[in-house]
Amino acid sequence: MREENKNEFNLIVSDILSNSKFLELKSDLHHGISRYEHSLRVAKMTYYISKYLKLDYERVTRAALLHDFYTDNDTMLYSKEKTLKVHPSIARENALKYFSIDAMQENIIETHMFPVTLKLPKYKESYLVSGVDKLVALKEMSCYKTVRQFGVFVIFIFNMLAIHLNG
Ligand SMILES: [Fe+2]
Ligand SMILES: [Fe+2]
Numbered sequence: 001m002r003e004e005n006k007n008e009f010n011l012i013v014s015d016i017l018s019n020s021k022f023l024e025l026k027s028d029l030h031h032g033i034s035r036y037e038h039s040l041r042v043a044k045m046t047y048y049i050s051k052y053l054k055l056d057y058e059r060v061t062r063a064a065l066l067h068d069f070y071t072d073n074d075t076m077l078y079s080k081e082k083t084l085k086v087h088p089s090i091a092r093e094n095a096l097k098y099f100s101i102d103a104m105q106e107n108i109i110e111t112h113m114f115p116v117t118l119k120l121p122k123y124k125e126s127y128l129v130s131g132v133d134k135l136v137a138l139k140e141m142s143c144y145k146t147v148r149q150f151g152v153f154v155i156f157i158f159n160m161l162a163i164h165l166n167g
Helices: 003-017 020-027 035-052 057-065 080-098 103-110 124-140 146-166
Strands: none
Touching: 003 020, 003 035, 003 057, 020 035, 020 080, 035 057, 035 124, 057 103, 057 124, 080 103, 103 124, 124 146
């Protein structure tokens, strides 16, 4: 990250990164990567792309950082499969509880797992974060079989197309 972008990115997200609940994500590991690290990667890539697309990148970047704002404790009552479906709603509730987020940011968080969850993204910003999340996960989960990686890549392209069509 270039120095000026680094400074701006830090200004946008510093309150989230120092929040005690958010810091708990550092100890929740998935494929050897913490949810904190994963969320940071999604937020950084979203920051670059949304800035490039001339979107309201501050709001989108913050929502991207909060897209997986849940701890293993929050989902301990659910199976792995169920967690895939319910965690966007839990992340949204946590984001509402700890920060002030608007309707677009709520939708970004709640629909980032589309099409696993059936709730449709309402904004091109939601398609963007959903696509970036998949791309970052693809890179992180290199143990995935090629066919699965290809599937995720196709969904990413679909999301990028949706942004274009919504533009
Ligand atoms: Fe997620
Ligand atoms: Fe994610």
